[in-house]
Amino acid sequence: ALYADPSDVPRTVYDYVVIGGKPIFSSVQSTDAQFRVLLIEAGPSNKGLFDVEVPFFCTNLSPGTSLDWNSTTTPQAGLSERVMAYPRGRLLGGSSSTNYMIWTRGSKDDFNRWAKVTGDQGWSWDALEPFRKAIEHIAPPVDGHNTAGDIDPSVHGTDGPLGISLGESLSTDGMVTRTTRQLSEFPFNVDMNSGNTIGIGYTQSSISDGTRDSSATAYILPALSTHTSLDVLINTQVLKILQTGTDSGLPAFRGVQFAASPNGRVYTVHATKEIILSAGAVSSPQVLMLSGIGNATELKTNGITPIVDLPDVGQNLQDHPVIGNIFTVNTTTPTFDDIQRNATLAAADLAEWESARKGPLTQSTSALLGWLRIPDNSPIFANHIDESAGPTSAHYELLFIDGFSASVQPFPATGRFFTIATAVVSPSARGSITLASADSFDLPIVNPNLLDNAVDVAIMREAIRAARRFAAAPAWAGYITGEYSDLAAAQTDAEIDAYVRNGSRTIFHPAGTARMAPFGASHGVVNPDLTVKGTRGLRVVDASVFPFITASHTQAPTYVVAERAAHLILQAALVDTERREHELVAP
């Protein structure tokens, strides 16, 4: 059942307790309903939240709303000392309920690197194939257009719970695809989710029937209605995980403390099997540190008694910086700009969405996007390590947006625009999550360190130059009329670098703060099976375990981690059951 008050939870002991709204538990559930599972989520249910359901309204959901944690960063040295909002969803489904729904799996090389650095071939691209396919099915586009040649069905799942679709056709789509035929440096890629990401292609999104799909709509809510052994507790924050004893000589963490508010009553629940920490790359390291797992010296500074000294907890934060490069256009066809300015048009679009789940509001941000590499012999890499995972992985991304999209420039009152956003997707920069205090309700200190690194700035500069070449293709003649404002003023290397530092922000992809490392390694936070090093009974399953951020948007790789984790958890349960049965029958 779904509970909104911790005092209503009917049991104090479950087999598994999951912290944060993730698909993991339902896979455990659906495979073997004998297990009792409690999921604890800090925020409310996603159900019936209009702006969550309507894809186009995704930008209304954060920051500065009750559905967001409303974290901010430290002043960012690489971003002209600016402090940025650092959004992440705080509701059932987490950020999958507030994100922009772009569905990109990452590359073959991304995952083969994971396998290499963890020493576990189970994380290789090929080994993960069944998990990728188990998640998704392809949903038809809402306008029913023929998608042959725009997506390769053979690389996708057919009956997974999450719907993946292409958006409605936009008038600018043809210009983007014509450019891929005119300029060989921007090849068309029929499906960037095949393992080879390089090229420009149609955006696949976690949208079906014109509505957002998330881990809540695809996994949690359906499991709640079909599984009596699942309880979900919302509006309740986990304070810490408790050591409950020792197991094979290691501290066992099978207790969870939680409360509905800073001064509310504190409750405790226990797991007979495992606690699954799934609170995301910002909160998971915070919860670990609050529980005595982290850098022992720093824990003591915060008045926390260290139990497991794991200095990597909260370190290695990786993220992707992005900037919107805006071009002015000459068109009588409405762009996304019109929906934001023209109340009559917005009302008509809303009516169309409400009556038929069709129209512009079924789109999120980019109808097409692309992944590109800087040549191997570029002087950029002469003195810097190339962080890209390999030839199927990009250094930078181009996102094509049918309107004005900037993070710092204000939306102008008139004019129509086209944005080519650029993002660095193989960043060298590393940041951190540290505790602000030992109070679980204090937000942790977030320092993604974006662009605090010459090579990342150089990649962004090259990406902007590529965006300019793209916009100068014959396909755009008569449509794009010029560069807008800050972009137009940034021509020399120094001007572009200043423009990048003054105008970039996070694309909201924090990862790596509880990174995987081989069994027995002195670095890392979790083992390749996602169990926390030096502990028993505790696993982390979210974007924090990525050993390297993927050159992609991060939700699909997070679902893949969760899907494999479900498999690993069930395997462990089976071994555990066999061991106990053996002990029972042993003389």
Ligand SMILES: Cc1cc2nc3c(=O)[nH]c(=O)nc-3n(C[C@H](O)[C@H](O)[C@H](O)COP(=O)(O)OP(=O)(O)OC[C@H]3O[C@@H](n4cnc5c(N)ncnc54)[C@H](O)[C@@H]3O)c2cc1C
């Ligand atoms: C605005 C935005 C746009 C994005 N757009 C895209 C996109 O278009 N495509 C894409 O691929 N990715 C996108 N992302 C990133 C993507 O959504 C994340 O990578 C993914 O959701 C990460 O999942 P996670 O499990 O690591 O963390 P989250 O999704 O953040 O889930 C963590 C959950 O744990 C809960 N939680 C945290 N602490 C506690 C606690 N102490 N007690 C109880 N519950 C707790 C949170 O409330 C949340 O529900 C976007 C993210 C944001 C914020």
